[in-house]
Amino acid sequence: MDGPSVLSVTLSGVAVRFGRFTAVSWVDLHVRSGELLAVVGPTGCGKSTLLNIITGLQRPAAGTVAIFGKPLTGLNDDSGYMLQQDALLPWKTALDNVGLGLIFQGMPVAQARERALPWLRKVGLEGFESRYPHQLSGGQRKRVAMAQTLIMGPKIVLMDEPFSALDVHTRRLMHRILLDLWQEERRSLIFITHDLEEAITLADRVVVMSAGPGSRIIGEVPIPLPRPRNVSALATTDEFLHLYREVWGLLGAEVEKSYAAARH
Amino acid sequence: MPQPDTSPMGMIAPEASAGAPRASWSRKGKVRATQVGIVAVFLVSWEVAGRLAWIDPFFFPLPTAIVERLAEWFSTSEIWGDIGITLLETVLSFAIGIVAGTALGIWLGLSAFAADVLQPFVKVFNAIPRILLGPIFVLWFGLGLASKVALGVTIVLFIAFFNTLQGVREVNPVVLANARLLKASRLALLRHVYLPSAASWIVSSLRVSVGMAVMGAVVAEYLGSSAGLGHIIAQAEGVMDATGVFAGLVLLSTFVVTLDRLVDSLESRLLVWRPMPAGEPDA
Numbered sequence: 001m002d003g004p005s006v007l008s009v010t011l012s013g014v015a016v017r018f019g020r021f022t023a024v025s026w027v028d029l030h031v032r033s034g035e036l037l038a039v040v041g042p043t044g045c046g047k048s049t050l051l052n053i054i055t056g057l058q059r060p061a062a063g064t065v066a067i068f069g070k071p072l073t074g075l076n077d078d079s080g081y082m083l084q085q086d087a088l089l090p091w092k093t094a095l096d097n098v099g100l101g102l103i104f105q106g107m108p109v110a111q112a113r114e115r116a117l118p119w120l121r122k123v124g125l126e127g128f129e130s131r132y133p134h135q136l137s138g139g140q141r142k143r144v145a146m147a148q149t150l151i152m153g154p155k156i157v158l159m160d161e162p163f164s165a166l167d168v169h170t171r172r173l174m175h176r177i178l179l180d181l182w183q184e185e186r187r188s189l190i191f192i193t194h195d196l197e198e199a200i201t202l203a204d205r206v207v208v209m210s211a212g213p214g215s216r217i218i219g220e221v222p223i224p225l226p227r228p229r230n231v232s233a234l235a236t237t238d239e240f241l242h243l244y245r246e247v248w249g250l251l252g253a254e255v256e257k258s259y260a261a262a263r264h
Numbered sequence: 265m266p267q268p269d270t271s272p273m274g275m276i277a278p279e280a281s282a283g284a285p286r287a288s289w290s291r292k293g294k295v296r297a298t299q300v301g302i303v304a305v306f307l308v309s310w311e312v313a314g315r316l317a318w319i320d321p322f323f324f325p326l327p328t329a330i331v332e333r334l335a336e337w338f339s340t341s342e343i344w345g346d347i348g349i350t351l352l353e354t355v356l357s358f359a360i361g362i363v364a365g366t367a368l369g370i371w372l373g374l375s376a377f378a379a380d381v382l383q384p385f386v387k388v389f390n391a392i393p394r395i396l397l398g399p400i401f402v403l404w405f406g407l408g409l410a411s412k413v414a415l416g417v418t419i420v421l422f423i424a425f426f427n428t429l430q431g432v433r434e435v436n437p438v439v440l441a442n443a444r445l446l447k448a449s450r451l452a453l454l455r456h457v458y459l460p461s462a463a464s465w466i467v468s469s470l471r472v473s474v475g476m477a478v479m480g481a482v483v484a485e486y487l488g489s490s491a492g493l494g495h496i497i498a499q500a501e502g503v504m505d506a507t508g509v510f511a512g513l514v515l516l517s518t519f520v521v522t523l524d525r526l527v528d529s530l531e532s533r534l535l536v537w538r539p540m541p542a543g544e545p546d547a
Contacts, residue, residue, distance in 0.1 A: 088439070101447065105447070134538070
């Protein structure tokens with residue numbers, strides 16, 4: 001198996017431009033295999049662009065991308081991507097939505113359902129197999145989406161503000177489910193968020209990006225909080241508050257900058 | 265309603281008083297009773313007016329005469345042959361029209377080039393009043409089945425086409441992106457994303473399509489044929505037999521209403537995944 005020192009994602013000097021607009025000016029990022037990395041930054045700093053680079057949907061204008069040491073050409077077969085918005089197929093049941101990727105791979109439907117069933121249980125939706133997305137709450141739909149991404153067994157999981165639309169309590173529940181699943185089979189997980197609390201609760205390491213355009217990584221904070229973490233009690237501990245202040249020390253100035261830019 | 269627990273009606277129900285279901289029952293009963301009353305008053309006054317010679321029964325045949333005529337028709341098995349022919353024509357033009365229209369809609373929905381090239385032609389063809397093609401089709405395809413189906417197809421095809429096109433274009437881009445991220449092939453996208461999206465549009469237009477398919481069949485029969493409900497009406501009209509025309513109309517309406525019922529149950533089966541629209545009247 002992969003040792004702890006194996007790098008799942010290596011970005012070296014990556015820059016992204018859209019025409020003459022420079023979204024990301026310089027990013028060096030190393031993600032270890034099995035590491036849970038949170039990326040925080042002000043709105044519009046190119047966080048999502050980073051994920052598109054890692055999936056291979058977007059080519060960098062400069063720099064190199066390597067996945068498990070191999071340069072990335074074309075699409076990344078090792079990654080699974082969970083989007084911010086609701087993306088379930090409304091005409092398929094929860095069970096069929098979970099097994100969707102398997103069906104796309106050519107697996108027979110009956111077999112895909114058999115594989116999907118335990119995943120639905122893992123995200124706490126036993127008994128909801130035949131519900132359609134419109135019959136599920138926002139949080140339940142997110143759980144189906146989570147199972148849909150993870151069932152494919154991606155070695156690198158990418159999540160782009162997946163829980164930003166949920167209320168605080170539902171979000172905490174999602175954090176607990178996500179951490180449990182991640183603990184089970186440690187994959188690399190890159191989690192994009194603008195919520196510091198969420199970042200610290202989940203991550204092994206928080207990377208802070210500067211305000212765009214031309215954003216870059218301005219610092220990182222390791223999160224040495226022991227695992228498994230108690231999601232609901234964590235936020236009030238002294239260590240947590242200390243880490244929060246440390247990350248905010250990096251991020252706060254950038255947020256101010258992006259506010260100022262938005263005003264002009 | 266199939267899913268009372270999620271429909272807006274269902275959400276309100278627990279708050280309503282215990283007497284609510286009975287109240288809605290009696291309301292339903294009242295509606296039905298009023299409907300029956302209207303029909304009864306209408307038919308009776310028609311009958312009376314005819315018998316008192318206020319209206320000429322030659323042009324407005326008595327309801328009893330119409331019923332008698334229908335009974336006469338159904339006393340032989342011949343009428344079932346006519347119904348069967350019209351049904352066959354309807355089903356064929358419906359099926360061919362839906363399949364061809366859907367295929368065309370998907371093609372134009374997915375290929376911007378084809379859409380740009382063909383859009384004006386589609387518009388021109390759709391602008392032709394289809395009924396006027398009837399005589400041409402009778403000339404081309406003869407008095408048999410083919411001319412009836414051809415006319416029905418030209419009507420149904422466009423309904424299916426426009427709805428499919430809409431369905432393909434209205435696919436939620438996020439859903440599409442997610443399916444692509446799950447590595448769906450082009451064929452899988454078509455089967456699991458585009459087609460179901462279009463299907464919801466097609467299914468909601470089924471009722472219109474069925475009505476149009478019947479219309480195509482009957483009009484073509486009326487223009488020239490040897491069997492079918494349109495043929496019966498045309499024959500009766502040919503001998504100034506108003507009773508026959510009215511009886512034919514009654515038969516035709518019953519036919520369409522029956523098909524409509526079938527489509528209704530088909531629609532609710534195919535669209536179980538869709539949220540119930542708020543304030544949908546209880547059918």
